[in-house]
Amino acid sequence: MEESTYSSLIETDEAQKNTTSGRKQGGWPTFPFIIATVAGITLASSGVSANMIVYLIQEFNIESITATQINNVFNGTIYLIPFLAAIIADSFFGSFTVAFVSSCVSFLGTVVIALTATLKWLRPQHCINNNNGSNMCKPASVMQYGVLYLGIALAAVGFGGNSFTPAALGANQFPNNPRNQTIFFNWFFVTLYIVSILAFSVVVYIQDNVSWGLGFWICAVSNLIALVVFMVGYRYYLPETPKGSAFVDLARVPVASIRKWKSQISSSTHDYYYSVGDDDDHDGMVSVSTIPAKRFRFFNRAALITDGESIEKPWRLCTVEQVEDFKKVFGILPLWTSTIFISIPIAMLTNLATLQALVMDGQIGPHFKFPAGSISIIIFISTSIFLSILDRVLWPLYQKITGKAPTSLQRIGVGHVFNLLAMVVSAVVEWKRLEMLHDENKSMSILWLFPQLALVGVGEAFHYPGQVLFCYQQLPQSLSSTSTAMISLIMGISYYLTTALTDQVHTSTNWLPDNINVGRVDNVYWMLVIFSGINFVYYLMCAAFYKYHKILEENDV
Structure with a gap:
């Protein structure tokens, strides 16, 4: 963690200015809004997920192994969604929009889960202990399961979409400033761990010893507060311009390589297509002194120029830079x-x-x-x-x-x-x-x-x-x-x-x-x-x- 204090960083930061309104955008003035959003969403997500297994066993009479399976799917979805959310944010809508929509979805999911803990008709009766030591448990109805799984699904998708997009948005507030980006990420992870500890202790204790409903409603309110704070800070965030997904460019490499698998790999730089630069030569290709690396050389065919090929067919002809990027991922x-x-x-x-x-x-x-x-x-x-x-x-x-x-x-x-x-x-x-x-x-x-x-x-x-x-x-x-x-x-x-x-x-x-x-x-x-x-x-x-x-x-x- 850097020793510089937050207040001194605000004083030294040169935030960009909006040309139309004259107000400052980006930089450390956005920090309280984004970090408060991270704290609120983390408290909500950790408060819901921490005690999920116990809640399913005790309140929905679900067998222990089945409860762990549901918890695995819940957590798995939370971890899978950020990858999709990052692609959507980079390609189409930007981090702010994805984070906002995800916050709304997670709030709805948390409210539904809180309702199952509050309204008795949304969950089955508790198990009855018999004199012989066994338990007689009535399973939940189809409707009760439906409401429960709806809440879990919405919460998983919403929390997953909000896992890393606020972090990306926060780092984007410091363009071309790696030092401030590093400081922001340090505070991001510190907030993540501290709030998670708070949720796993205080919220879980309330759920176990006071009321399941109160514990889940605390999560819902925390989510709502985070959403409101996030929206209040909108006027300070730097505008985003989605640049398209790099994954699409990477996907073109194996496709183009397979389509030209019969082509003979060349050792001449003039036979490969390079990205256009300032000092371009020979039909818009950058003059370079190297050919694609020999490692995973099969994929070099994607950048190989064959007769009749055009740069307007990106699924058949890729740049050497795209090929090398794909090799890094593949490696x-x-x-x-x-x-x-x-x-x-x-x-x-x-x-x-x-x-x-x-x-x-x-x-x-x-x-x-x-x-x-x-x-x-x-x-x-x-x-x-x-x-x-x-x-x-x-x-x-x-x-x-x-x-x-x-x-x-x-x-x-x-x-x-x-x-x-x-x-x-x-x-x-x-x-x-x-x-x-x-x-x-x-x-x-x-x-x-x-x-x-x-x-x-x-x-x-x-x-x-x-x-x-x-x-x-x-x-x-x-x-x-x-x-x-x-x-x-x-x-x-x-x-x-x-x-x-x-x-x-x-x-x-x-x-x-x-x-x-x-x-x-x-x-x-x-x-x-x-x-x-x-x-x-x-x-x-x-x-x-x-x-x-x-x-x-x-x-x-």
Whole structure:
């Protein structure tokens, strides 16, 4: 975090002026509006998602494994939508419009969920405990399920559309000013973590101990306030001009390459089409001294000029620059898959920890019972603390000893190790919990879940910023505004794959019954240990063969 204060930044910032009204636009005057919007939306989204599993189990009588599956789809959608939202914002409407519409949609979704918690006829009756110890649960009606899933769908789409578009809008307020953009992103992530911790603690506590309805209405009001503040700041934001999606240009490369797969690749620069520049030569092509790189040379055919081709046919003839940009994206796909496979165990561990917390002793001290839905707060706290330690202590120490900063791939690799350790600890703790329950008839304290979640948080402090940094540095400049959204896309895919994996384990083994006390969740964790270990080896192989497109040394921090 930069040491400069917000007030001093406002004084030194040279905001652009609107030529028609004379008022200032852009710069730090927009910061309070955008950061308040981020805070309000984050409180709403975290307040809804944090306790989703518990709400579905306790208020809608949904079986525990099914509840985790619904939660996976909900979170997966939240992470998938930002990628689509970024494309729509860049191509058509701009970040402001997409963020505004998303805020409206998420508000509607949150209101619908709050109504299900407030109106008794929108949810089924609670389960009745029989004298023999079993529960008799009446399932929700089709109408009740319909309203619930409508609210969940609207909330997921709205929160997803608002995940990164305010961040992009905020960075756009400082054109050609990387320093202020960096400061803004620092405050963006600090706000994200602090408000998430607040939601996972205060809002979840209200939902569990006061009223589900009150907890969800707090989320709805927070969303509404964020929407109003966002609109009030409209007159200060810099106007946006969508420039079209770079993904369309990238998609043209494989299409053009396949259409010309029989063409012979040339070694002459005059046989390739280059983007038009100021000093153009030979029919509008820039005179350069290099041909397309030999790596993934099959795609060089997309820029190869053949008889009768015209630049007016972009799906048949691409520029060398577009081909090289596509190669950069294509080259990091193996590393992206390893990112997907590191996110699957984390998602499963988080869900299973919530189910474990529901059947463990949550009493901490004589007057406080730790809410099961708040268990993930340990990850947020651990990540926040360790990010500060890394930034202020470990990274400067590493650079002092080695003379250079760690690369983004090294950071991600260390994150793999910590997540592997988290899976091992999770397996051992669950094995001990089952042993205490069956042999001694004792309920293990919820505090035993803290170490594994703290390890996940430490791992996230390494690999998540490393992934964002890696994508920002290695992706083409045309994709810089959507690089973080592409990380979100990977996480969304991970949640959907987690749903499939959980369903497979649930149906093909006896490890994940709805009552985990009679299951073997420890075996699930050992499976994830093997899964994570194989993925770590795969990651090391991908990282060893990867060639950086940009070599950053002192600045790669």
